[in-house]
Amino acid sequence: MAEDTRQYTDFYAQAGKLICERSCEVMNAPRAEALRTFSALGFPTKKVERYKYTDVAEDFAPDYGIALTPLEVKNLPYCHRISEAPVDVTPYYNKLADRQDAVVALNTMLSVDALVIYVPRNTKVEHPIQISNVLKGEQDTMVNRRILIILEQCAEADIVITDKAVDQMHFLSNQVVEVFAGDGSHLNLYEVEETHLLCTRYSSVFVQQGRDSHVHHTSFTLFNGHTRNRMDVSLKGEGSGVILNGCVIADKTQHVDNNTLIDHQVGCCQSNELYKYVLDDSSVGAFAGRILVREGAQKTISNETNANLCATSSARMYTQPMLEIYADDVKCSHGSTVGQMNDEALFYMRQRGISEQEARLLLKSAFITEVIETIPLEALRDRLHVLVDKRLRGELSKCEGCKLCK
Amino acid sequence: MLQINNLHATINGKEILKGINLTVKDGEVHAIMGLNGAGKSTLSNVIVGHPAYEVTEGEIIFNGKDLLKMAPEERAHEGIFLSFQQPVEIPGVSMVNFMRAALNAKRQYKGEEPLSAGDFLKLMREKRKIVELDSRLTSRSVNEGFSGGEKKRNEIFQMAMLEPTFSILDETDSGLDVDALRIVAEGFNKLRTPQTSALVITHYQRLLDYLKPDIIHVLIGGMIVKTAGPELALEIENRGFDWIKEEVGL
Numbered sequence: 001m002a003e004d005t006r007q008y009t010d011f012y013a014q015a016g017k018l019i020c021e022r023s024c025e026v027m028n029a030p031r032a033e034a035l036r037t038f039s040a041l042g043f044p045t046k047k048v049e050r051y052k053y054t055d056v057a058e059d060f061a062p063d064y065g066i067a068l069t070p071l072e073v074k075n076l077p078y079c080h081r082i083s084e085a086p087v088d089v090t091p092y093y094n095k096l097a098d099r100q101d102a103v104v105a106l107n108t109m110l111s112v113d114a115l116v117i118y119v120p121r122n123t124k125v126e127h128p129i130q131i132s133n134v135l136k137g138e139q140d141t142m143v144n145r146r147i148l149i150i151l152e153q154c155a156e157a158d159i160v161i162t163d164k165a166v167d168q169m170h171f172l173s174n175q176v177v178e179v180f181a182g183d184g185s186h187l188n189l190y191e192v193e194e195t196h197l198l199c200t201r202y203s204s205v206f207v208q209q210g211r212d213s214h215v216h217h218t219s220f221t222l223f224n225g226h227t228r229n230r231m232d233v234s235l236k237g238e239g240s241g242v243i244l245n246g247c248v249i250a251d252k253t254q255h256v257d258n259n260t261l262i263d264h265q266v267g268c269c270q271s272n273e274l275y276k277y278v279l280d281d282s283s284v285g286a287f288a289g290r291i292l293v294r295e296g297a298q299k300t301i302s303n304e305t306n307a308n309l310c311a312t313s314s315a316r317m318y319t320q321p322m323l324e325i326y327a328d329d330v331k332c333s334h335g336s337t338v339g340q341m342n343d344e345a346l347f348y349m350r351q352r353g354i355s356e357q358e359a360r361l362l363l364k365s366a367f368i369t370e371v372i373e374t375i376p377l378e379a380l381r382d383r384l385h386v387l388v389d390k391r392l393r394g395e396l397s398k399c400e401g402c403k404l405c406k
Numbered sequence: 407m408l409q410i411n412n413l414h415a416t417i418n419g420k421e422i423l424k425g426i427n428l429t430v431k432d433g434e435v436h437a438i439m440g441l442n443g444a445g446k447s448t449l450s451n452v453i454v455g456h457p458a459y460e461v462t463e464g465e466i467i468f469n470g471k472d473l474l475k476m477a478p479e480e481r482a483h484e485g486i487f488l489s490f491q492q493p494v495e496i497p498g499v500s501m502v503n504f505m506r507a508a509l510n511a512k513r514q515y516k517g518e519e520p521l522s523a524g525d526f527l528k529l530m531r532e533k534r535k536i537v538e539l540d541s542r543l544t545s546r547s548v549n550e551g552f553s554g555g556e557k558k559r560n561e562i563f564q565m566a567m568l569e570p571t572f573s574i575l576d577e578t579d580s581g582l583d584v585d586a587l588r589i590v591a592e593g594f595n596k597l598r599t600p601q602t603s604a605l606v607i608t609h610y611q612r613l614l615d616y617l618k619p620d621i622i623h624v625l626i627g628g629m630i631v632k633t634a635g636p637e638l639a640l641e642i643e644n645r646g647f648d649w650i651k652e653e654v655g656l
Contacts, residue, residue: 343457348494348548351454352508352564353482353515362507366498366547 004057005042005102009035011066012109022070022112024083027146030094034108041102053286053318054228054257056103059200064142064172070113078125078157082114082148089116092148096178096206098232104204107144107176114146119155121182128158128377135165135173135199145175151185153210158188158377165195174202183210183237188376192220193227194387194396197252200226211237218375219246220384221256222391231260233271241270244289247371249364249391250315251280260289267298267327276371277308278364278392279315288320291334295326306336309367311360361392407432407603408453408572413464415452422448424628425464430572433600437614437639438607440625441647446607447491449625450574453605454488455481468572482508483515487570489561491577496548501560504548505530505567512568533566537593555586562593569597573604579613591616611643624650631656 012019012035020028043060044051073081082089093114097104119125133145151157165171181187193201201224207215221227233242248256262271277285287306308317321334341363349359368388375381390396413426422445430436438446452459453466455478466473473481496504509529510520521529530544537559549557558578565573575594579587591613594604606617614622614636622638623630626647631654632638642650 342494342496344494345496347456347478348490348496349504349508350478351482351488351490352504352568353479353511354504354507355479355511356477358507358511362499362503363496366496369498 004061005038007063008060008106008110009039015066015068019068019110019112022068026090026093027082027111027114030099030108033099034105037099038102038105038109041100041105043102050230050259050288052288054226054255056228059202059226059228060172062140062170062172064140064170065137066110067137067141067143068110068112071115073115076129078117078119078129079131080116080118082116082146085116085118087118087150089148089150092150092178092180094178096180096208097176097204098206101204103174103202104176107146107174107204110144111146111176114148117147117149117157117159119151119157119185121152122154123152124155125157128160128380130160130162133161133163133173135163135171135195136167137169137171138167140170142172142174145173147175147177149177149179149187149189151179151181151187151213153182154184155182156186158190160190160192160377160380163191163193163195163201165199168196168198170198170200171195172200172202175204177203177205179205179207179215181207181209181213181215181240183212185210185213187214188216190218190220190375190377190380192222192384193224194222195224197225197254199224202228204230205232207231207233207242209233209235209237209240209242212239213237214241216243216376217245218371219258221246221248221250222387223396224250224254224256226255228257229259231258232263233261234263234265235269235271236265238266238268242272243374244271244273244275245371245374246275247368248275248277248279248285249368249388250277250283250285252283253281254283256284257286258288259286262289262291262302264291264293264297264300264302267296267300269297270301271303273304274371274374275306276368277306277317278311278367279308279317280311282312282314284316284318286318287336288318288322289334290322290324291332293323293325293327293330293332297327298329300327300330300332302330302332304334307367308336308338309341309364310338311341311364364392365389407469409467411465411467413449413452413466414462415448416460416462417448417458421462422459422628423452426628426630428623428630430603430605432603434621435598435604435606435617435619436621436623437617437619438605438623438625439609439639439642444625445628446625447576450488450576450605450607453481453574454478454486479511480515482568482570483512485571487565487568487573489558489565489573489575489578491580493549493552493557493561495550495552497550499548501544501546501548502527502530505564508564509567529567533563536566536596537562538589539563554581555583558582558586558590559593562590562597566593566597571602573602575604575606575608577607577609579608579610587613588616611639614639626651626654626656
């Protein structure tokens with residue numbers, strides 16, 4: 001067994017019983033398989049295609065205390081602890097997640113509870129649901145977070161998931177989100193990370209879409225330490241569409257790796273992907289997006305763009321847009337750009353009296369604006385404009401505006 | 407107002423300006439004419455402090471201050487404005503945010519309070535009229551999708567907003583149709599006062615018909631070789647530059 005996984009398998013050998021006691025049957029059932037997978041595979045090395053740009057073993061090497069606290073969910077509409085879910089979640093839990101991925105398997109092994117967001121058939125959730133993950137603690141902590149989102153036929157919801165860290169400790173969060181978007185459903189899912197330099201985030205989101213369903217996912221990395229986001233979307237029903245957008249602002253030694261897969265399994269589906277990065281100082285960004293158009297998935301329309309701004313010569317960006325097509329009647333495009341600050345625009349602004357610093361800020365902010373403007377939720381759009389401006393000015397204090405952190 | 411003494415400047419090590427001497431007094435409009443590559447645009451870029459150009463010798467004194475020691479934004483605050491030959495498109499930066507940042511930076515430099523949002527928008531509305539600029543344009547990103555004429559009008563609009571004391575019009579007439587040229591030129595004339603001066607770079611008499619410069623300079627090979635009254639522009643329009651070259655022995 002590899003040395004780097006030992007602390008986790010040892011921990012599970014000791015705490016496995018306690019984990020099972022605190023959890024429930026549907027979550028306990030796949031643990032043995034997950035342990036086998038995790039032990040056999042070990043953490044993926046950089047030789048594994050989808051982990052090419054992130055050193056997983058290094059991120060999981062520190063000795064974290066592992067949180068085993070169940071959730072408290074009280075009277076929140078549509079939100080439930082998995083043990084209190086109003087539907088049988090057996091056909092959903094761990095069915096979409098990649099069971100051959102060690103990072104996902106580790107989550108399946110160690111999660112004690114899961115949040116289920118269940119929106120029944122033909123229900124339109126009036127107000128956006130916000131899930132705030134707040135990392136607090138007196139010691140270095142690892143959390144395994146599990147979320148299951150089920151939208152039944154023609155259900156509609158906006159869900160905002162925010163990540164924040166209160167204490168200046170090392171935190172490692174490993175989240176797995178499974179999303180079932182039923183026929184004709186509409187889901188807007190937003191993720192905003194606003195943590196600090198000592199935080200490491202692993203996120204694996206799996207989406208399955210039925211006929212005529214629409215999913216719009218936006219991922220914002222405003223402030224972080226090390227971040228690795230995986231996003232897999234399976235378009236299983238004709239007429240479905242997905243928008244995957246993302247935005248990264250990184251400086252200092254921050255590291256952000258977004259890895260996506262959009263799997264067009266059937267015809268007449270649309271996908272649009274736009275990820276934009278602004279990298280400063282010695283930050284590192286990576287984007288790898290694969291669009292797979294399977295045999296028979298005719299009339300597919302797909303667009304993938306990754307645009308990046310490296311504001312310094314020491315910032316690095318790795319970009320890898322991929323398009324794999326096995327059908328002959330499709331319209332697909334993909335591309336990426338890595339550029340520097342537009343010197344002529346900078347000078348134009350300075351000639352009008354705008355300081356160089358302010359001009360740089362306006363250009364960076366303008367670069368990001370394109371992603372923010374695609375967000376359907378107006379209040380969030382306004383909020384993000386403010387947060388981005390503050391972030392670029394270096395005024396973004398942790399948990400800005402959060403009641404829990406006063 | 408502006409005094410340039412023995413100015414030499416290079417770009418990428420190549421000397422373009424080879425000893426320019428020029429004095430512009432309060433209220434005067436000077437025109438600079440000359441062949442392509444003579445150094446006209448270089449001169450305007452050096453005055454506003456474009457970082458690509460290096461001044462190797464000489465000085466520029468603006469209202470008693472050493473201009474070459476200032477950053478481009480400070481020169482702007484001191485009252486220098488360049489109407490760009492090719493205004494830059496800045497996608498994602500709205501005209502409103504751009505103008506507000508510029509205006510408030512200048513106010514801060516002068517120790518004034520920033521304008522309130524209401525007063526600012528009122529000022530925008532008022533100044534827009536000077537060059538008949540559509541409100542549709544000022545609600546867009548800076549110069550993005552503007553036609554050639556709209557871009558030039560937008561330059562004069564910005565000039566109206568910032569109220570500089572010394573403006574440089576770098577081939578503001580290029581790419582303009584007759585109507586746009588008239589609007590731009592009339593807009594500029596409305597902004598003239600006895601306390602403001604300008605340097606107009608052009609190839610054509612037509613713009614000068616509107617602007618009525620006090621003095622014409624001819625720039626050839628990086629030096630001002632001839633200076634005369636407005637009648638010189640007419641003569642150049644009729645006879646070209648060859649006779650001037652011969653006259654000065656080039």
